[in-house]
Amino acid sequence: MRWWTDRRQPWDGVTFWALDLETTGLDPQHDRILSVGMVPVREGLIRWGDRHYTLVRSPGKTSESGALGVHQILPGDTASAPKEEEVLTFVFDRIDNAVLLVHHAPIDIRFLRAAARRVHHRWPAPRVVDTVRLLGRLELRMERLEPYPPALPRGLDGARKALGLPGHCAHHALADALATAELFLALRNRLDARTLSDLT
Amino acid sequence: MHEDSPIDHSAGVENAPGNGVPLDPEDFLRVHPPFDRLGRSAMDVIGRTLEIDFAGRNSTILSRSDPVNDRLFVIRRGVVRLEAEKRRLELLEEGECFGFPSLISGCSPTVDVIAEEECLLYRIPKTTFDDLMDEPAFAAFFVDGIQQRLRRALRTEPTLMTADLASPARDLCDHPPVSVTPDATVAEAARVMSTAGVSSVLVDTEPPAILTDRDLRNRVLARGLPSTTPVSKAWSRPVHTLDASASLYAMLVFMLERRVHHVPLVEDGEVVGVVTDTDLLREHLTSPFHVLRSIDRSASPELLVNYANRLTGLVDGMVVSGLDAIQVARIVSTLNDAVMARVARAAEEDLGPPPCRYALMVHGSEGRREQTLLTDQDNALVYLDETEEAGAYFTELGKRIVGALVQASFPRCAGGFMADAWCKPLAEWRSTFAKWVTEPEPEALLGAANFFDFRRVWGTLSLDPLDDVIAGAADNRIFLAHLAAGGLRFRPPLGLFRTFKDEDGGIDLKKGGILPIVAIARVVGLEAGCRSRRSLDRLDAAHDAGIISGDGAEGLSEAFRYLHRLRLENQLNAHRAGRPISNTIPLEELVSLERRHLKDSFAQIREIQEWLAQRFDADRLG
Known part of the structure; x- marks a missing residue:
């Protein structure tokens, strides 16, 4: 076990990479990653200056019209973008030494793992913090204080508003990654999480 | 950002969709002062170093016990309170900055900053802040006091006309003055004007006189006088002159208030040129003159029904032209005075000549010349003779004036401070004013607050006796205190x-x-x-x-x-x-x-x- 995986260390001693993907659809086997947005949380602060965003060029399937309406990335937009393999190397280099921070993690992780298999990359298996799970945890805590509290929305926009953060309706990988990082800071504060184990 | 990476991190900002959702910190900052004054490259500098923090409720963000503070905070969401010795000083809200006094001085913060609510905060490191302070507009925001901030607020949004209206009237002079000798005939004067292509001519007398084409029409042709008439029969003397260094705005007010269309400009005692309302017309400020003319010429007060709309349009234009609200108010009051005069004149025509001298006065904001768009009527009548006949006449006059003003869309005053109720002989007004001063009961104070701002807008009766009562109140500490x-x-x-x-x-x-x-x-x-x-x-x-x-x-x-x-x-x-x-x-x-x-x-x-x-x-x- 490497040093950073020690779950007892203080939460702000770890780097979190908030990450969001825009994809051509919802099926990790057939759909492709179109763009990646990443924002780090280091020493408890979102480091906006260290953000990353890129479109991804990958062979094969293009967006279904439905998905196109959501993220508005046209097939031509990705033509001059870095290749999937390059992007994965870049992303994995970062999350290898950090904690991955995702809103509704299972989907994005399945996409990343499927892409890793396609280009024969090793999946770095980082520790993952899922803001949707933290929402569930906060809800349980609220129930202890007050029976039948109002449910917390699980969508990114709804959850942010429920926690008093500015509304958000971006569907852009970088904007969503930032929205996730901010939501994480708010949830961390409400849960009074001190160590990594309080968050994973 | 890694130089060798295939990833372009700045692309995100440009490609970000959802305009109007200010989620990107740069988008948010761009619309909040003082960041709204920064150019694109400065915003990029911020984007490279900005940090985002979350502060839980009642957590301390800055403390007086901190040795230094090395960042500027901007509230993205939430409220913080400034405290000293456990005393709340101020609350700051979304979009406001804090931490800059200590950031600039390099000393400890002078107040504690505590999250009143949960806060999302943008932090800009000192190195970036120092770079941004090289921008004068940005730096001014942090080093100025309240007065400077307010004054700057008044100066923002420069419009096309701002500079023009502040510029000197002499800028409108494009040719030297044309003049004739006092023994010239009107025909000679007309020839001189025609040759020079001007609409007025000065007459070399002491004091100087002026003859305009309007005078030729109204005082010569309309009266059937011959072309050999001496200019002295038609001129206006003495002529109203204005210093050539006066602003265009001053000139506008001068012409409107004196009802003149030609103004000779004077420099070192010499007339250097004559400017006309048409010269100002070229500067797009035609409408006050047009409205004034239509008031003066309207055959009956009923024709004033559209006045409120015209006035609003005019005010709109003047604001767009860069006049401040106080300047606009001054012009509006000149126009409103003209309406009052027109309405009073019409009422006199209906009722027959007044039995004695009188004055129509306005008070309240109209008296102070601080009214912009139409609000309630504030007027009253003062007449000289304490006779029953005068009382009956002016009561009726007051009713008609108030009624006509309602038609011209000046609403009735809710407090009833209008000429149909406030219509008294001068002597009674004087004793009323004096009583308000000596016995400042609540009702008296209400009256004083309203009527002591009076101004005569029509009539020949001098209101100096009322002014004297007010002047006498200057030493009355008890009245002033009330x-x-x-x-x-x-x-x-x-x-x-x-x-x-x-x-x-x-x-x-x-x-x-x-x-x-x-x-x-x-x-x-x-x-x-x-x-x-x-x-x-x-x-x-x-x-x-x-x-x-x-x-x-x-x-x-x-x-x-x-x-x-x-x-x-x-x-x-x-x-x-x-x-x-x-x-x-x-x-x-x-x-x-x-x-x-x-x-x-x-x-x-x-x-x-x-x-x-x-x-x-x-x-x-x-």
């Missing part, structure tokens, strides 16, 4: 910690800001013996008399201008949107800069109110 206490009933809607007290979803700019200043200015102006009714003149006079400090007078004047401007803009917006015009501005329509200026204004008023209360011990009396 007047001060009465004015202090209007309080700015600002809570203890600089938060707005929001009534019915909005801030009443008149009750909360304008009237308190008017009341303060009236008291200190009366004490200083100031004869002008305008609040800004009164504050100036009080400063000259050593009653109020320069900072106080200046700060209050700036606040007064700002509140007038904000109210006028809000009213024009309402008018354009077809909503009723009011004095209340919804809080959500104010951007953070306006909120800040409004708070500054209210804080300034509160400060002077406290000073005034102490000066007259007015709270005790109230």
